[in-house]
Amino acid sequence: xxxxxxxxxxxxxxxxxxxxxxxxxxxxxxxxxxxxxxxxxxxxxxxxxxxxxxxxxxxxxxxxxxxxxxxxxxxxxxxxxxxxxxxxxxxxxxxxxxxxxxxxxxxxxxxxxxxxxxxxxxxxxxxxxxxxxxxxxxxxxxxxxxxxxxxxxxxxxxxxxxxxxxxx
Numbered sequence: 001x002x003x004x005x006x007x008x009x010x011x012x013x014x015x016x017x018x019x020x021x022x023x024x025x026x027x028x029x030x031x032x033x034x035x036x037x038x039x040x041x042x043x044x045x046x047x048x049x050x051x052x053x054x055x056x057x058x059x060x061x062x063x064x065x066x067x068x069x070x071x072x073x074x075x076x077x078x079x080x081x082x083x084x085x086x087x088x089x090x091x092x093x094x095x096x097x098x099x100x101x102x103x104x105x106x107x108x109x110x111x112x113x114x115x116x117x118x119x120x121x122x123x124x125x126x127x128x129x130x131x132x133x134x135x136x137x138x139x140x141x142x143x144x145x146x147x148x149x150x151x152x153x154x155x156x157x158x159x160x161x162x163x164x165x166x167x168x
Contacts, residue, residue: 004058004071014069014143015131016062025059065127066154069134069147078140080147088148096152103160109167116160119153126150 005012008024032051040048061067073080088096099119106112126146133143 003075004062007055007058008062010062012072012075013131014065014072014127014134016068018063021059021062025055028055065123065130066147066151069130069143069150072134073140073144073147076138076140078144080144088145088152092149092152096156099156103156103163106163107167109164112160112163112167116157119157119160123150123153123157126153 003012008021008028010016010020010024029052032048032055036048038045061071070080099115102111102115106115126149130143130146130150133139133146
């Protein structure tokens with residue numbers, strides 16, 4: 001069975017051209033979408049549904065920087081241990097506490113805007129570092145720690161989005 005990258009005709013890498021992924025995804029979907037098999041037999045419809053599910057899962061995995069990094073590390077034999085290894089550098093954890101406190105205090109959209117901009121800037125820096133570690137240096141063990149940090153920031157970014165919704 002092909003890996004997610006091969007499925008879309010992409011080279012396995014963290015730094016990914018999202019446009020190429022989306023173009024390939026749309027092309028595959030147009031060929032396997034269940035609507036095209038509405039008049040087909042049960043086996044063909046079932047196969048279409050299975051392929052659609054697999055393609056959708058692969059697309060979601062590669063589109064998300066966190067999931068793409070995790071997938072690449074697993075492909076290279078690194079168990080990221082997200083559930084069991086929550087050890088983080090102290091300075092990073094302190095910064096996370098400060099950001100969470102800022103989120104709790106942010107009641108106005110302007111404050112949320114500033115906080116989200118800061119979190120997204122940190123995420124972008126981590127993503128650049130992960131790309132270097134995975135794609136250039138092939139240092140998957142070091143990348144695992146950076147991916148754990150990215151997961152923290154990703155969760156905080158989602159919580160900021162929720163705070164926007166609650167503010168309105």
